[in-house]
Amino acid sequence: MIEARGLAKDFTSRKRTVHAVRGVDLTVEEGEIVGFLGPNGAGKTTTLRMLNTLLRPTAGTATVAGADLLRNPLEVRKRIGFVPQAIGQTQGGTTDTNLVIEELLDQGAAYRIGKAETARRAAQLIEQLDLGGLDQRLVKTLSGGQRRRLEIAIGLVHQPSLVFLDEPTTGLDPQSRSNMWEHIRRIRSELGTTVFLTTHYLDEADALCDRLFVIDRGVTVAVGTPDELKRRVSGDVVTLRVNGQLPAARALLAEQPVVQEIAVSDGELRLTVEHGEEALPVLLRVLDGAGITMSAISLARPTLDDVFLTLTGRSLRDDSASAGGGQDKAEGELAGAGARTGNGE
Numbered sequence: 001m002i003e004a005r006g007l008a009k010d011f012t013s014r015k016r017t018v019h020a021v022r023g024v025d026l027t028v029e030e031g032e033i034v035g036f037l038g039p040n041g042a043g044k045t046t047t048l049r050m051l052n053t054l055l056r057p058t059a060g061t062a063t064v065a066g067a068d069l070l071r072n073p074l075e076v077r078k079r080i081g082f083v084p085q086a087i088g089q090t091q092g093g094t095t096d097t098n099l100v101i102e103e104l105l106d107q108g109a110a111y112r113i114g115k116a117e118t119a120r121r122a123a124q125l126i127e128q129l130d131l132g133g134l135d136q137r138l139v140k141t142l143s144g145g146q147r148r149r150l151e152i153a154i155g156l157v158h159q160p161s162l163v164f165l166d167e168p169t170t171g172l173d174p175q176s177r178s179n180m181w182e183h184i185r186r187i188r189s190e191l192g193t194t195v196f197l198t199t200h201y202l203d204e205a206d207a208l209c210d211r212l213f214v215i216d217r218g219v220t221v222a223v224g225t226p227d228e229l230k231r232r233v234s235g236d237v238v239t240l241r242v243n244g245q246l247p248a249a250r251a252l253l254a255e256q257p258v259v260q261e262i263a264v265s266d267g268e269l270r271l272t273v274e275h276g277e278e279a280l281p282v283l284l285r286v287l288d289g290a291g292i293t294m295s296a297i298s299l300a301r302p303t304l305d306d307v308f309l310t311l312t313g314r315s316l317r318d319d320s321a322s323a324g325g326g327q328d329k330a331e332g333e334l335a336g337a338g339a340r341t342g343n344g345e
């Protein structure tokens, strides 16, 4: 669905060049929910804007939804949906006096879809995105979460095979965020839409995405499923508490090939193992065979923040806190994105 090689973008203003994206390779399969994870200023939005034809790459090639990005951007634009970052906090454009249903119908008209067909699709999207009963409401009266769901519905009216969501849950409360994840999954399962989203929320990347591209300072630093990425860090940690016989248990477990490291702290054994779910039954059998009983056992995986820290030496959270770029984003952007994107006119 996306095949990109060496995508790069430089911005030059007043003799200063910013290498926003330095050569990103991406492969996204049909039907995947893929996340682009990285701190502020990493180059996520710039990459997204190149892939959805709003910015022309300085270098690189890409095929997006079956069309060549550089040679046939209009075809790419027809086949994809794009929901940009929310403008402002939660309410978006305050001058927007359209009704919810009008926004959806206007989007159909922008793509020259017949009225009856647009109305049918609008009704389906209203249902799928839990906007039922809101179709006659003014857009400006919607809550932040409702507004964001409407923006996604607008991005899907022309039934794109691929939709780009730029930070779909930024600014939403925790409950609305997890509802949004449900809606995004539902769009994928009911419409078969491939979803490519950016996020700097670790929990979102973990809970929602099939695969992740971790980007830092304009380059991809890791690719994989959330679990694969976490495994690359330092293995899983098994913590167990035995009933007496601590030294014997320690000696026995230390001999097992699945155990990489073992330590005792606060009367608990802390073991580092490569694959926790495979190691657990082995450890249990060994202890059982020696007649050692346990009072507690737990398995923990490293977090995606640990992955980022290992790969870059910096914490993703620290970077997210200090909003990096974005001072002068107008320069270098292409005018006119074709159909409206959901942030009003």
Ligand SMILES: Nc1ncnc2c1ncn2[C@@H]1O[C@H](COP(=O)(O)OP(=O)(O)OP(=O)(O)O)[C@@H](O)[C@H]1O
Residues within 6 Å of the ligand: 011, 012, 013, 018, 019, 020, 021, 038, 039, 040, 041, 042, 043, 044, 045, 046, 047, 200, 324, 325, 326, 327, 328, 329, 330, 331, 332, 333
């Ligand atoms: N039009 C522009 N002109 C100059 N520099 C730009 C422009 N757009 C982006 N940049 C710079 O390029 C870098 C990458 O920005 P980008 O918006 O792609 O990052 P991001 O990962 O999406 O960040 P965020 O999470 O804050 O949205 C930043 O240093 C930013 O300041």
